[in-house]
Amino acid sequence: MTYFDLEKENRTIEQTMEVLPGGTRRLAAQLTTSLDFDSLWKVLTDYNRLSDFIPNLLSSEVLLKTDNQVHLKQVGSQEFLGLNFSAEVCIKLIEEKENGVLRFSLIKGDFRRFEGSWQIAPSPFNNGSALTYELIVQGCFGMPVALIEKHLKKNLTTNLLAVEKAAYEISSN
Numbered sequence: 283m284t285y286f287d288l289e290k291e292n293r294t295i296e297q298t299m300e301v302l303p304g305g306t307r308r309l310a311a312q313l314t315t316s317l318d319f320d321s322l323w324k325v326l327t328d329y330n331r332l333s334d335f336i337p338n339l340l341s342s343e344v345l346l347k348t349d350n351q352v353h354l355k356q357v358g359s360q361e362f363l364g365l366n367f368s369a370e371v372c373i374k375l376i377e378e379k380e381n382g383v384l385r386f387s388l389i390k391g392d393f394r395r396f397e398g399s400w401q402i403a404p405s406p407f408n409n410g411s412a413l414t415y416e417l418i419v420q421g422c423f424g425m426p427v428a429l430i431e432k433h434l435k436k437n438l439t440t441n442l443l444a445v446e447k448a449a450y451e452i453s454s455n
Contacts, residue, residue: 395420
């Protein structure tokens with residue numbers, strides 16, 4: 283099976299968005315894929331290469347790694363209303379491989395709040411996996427999240443598909 287065939291599979295990406303107080307949004311998206319846990323985990327934890335396959339992520343650099351904790355500096359960019367918007371974050375990730383979870387939280391950056399998780403679980407529908415990306419985000423003053431929430435929702439889907447594609451390429455080698 284090629285990735286082109288994988289793209290043609292009849293599958294859906296489930297998405298939810300919740301408006302929280304203070305201009306905060308909670309977003310989640312889930313993709314069911316035929317790929318196995320190890321392929322997906324390998325892609326998600328290849329931190330210095332995340333920007334190679336996740337669109338709009340300009341850079342991703344490991345600042346510190348100890349046991350199951352990683353500090354990352356990431357810079358993302360997005361065109362919005364004809365303007366190029368970029369944001370930088372330093373995040374702390376906690377790897378819980380035995381639970382299939384990567385939790386992240388903001389250390390510092392261009393958001394007031396930026397936290398969430400990647401989760402990999404066995405799929406109830408096939409022998410593959412369910413890949414979930416959850417994000418709670420609150421923009422800084424002058425960056426109302428309500429204006430960019432449509433882009434945030436689209437980016438969640440795009441990121442899931444990008445991880446799946448990279449994992450497929452790993453599993454087929």
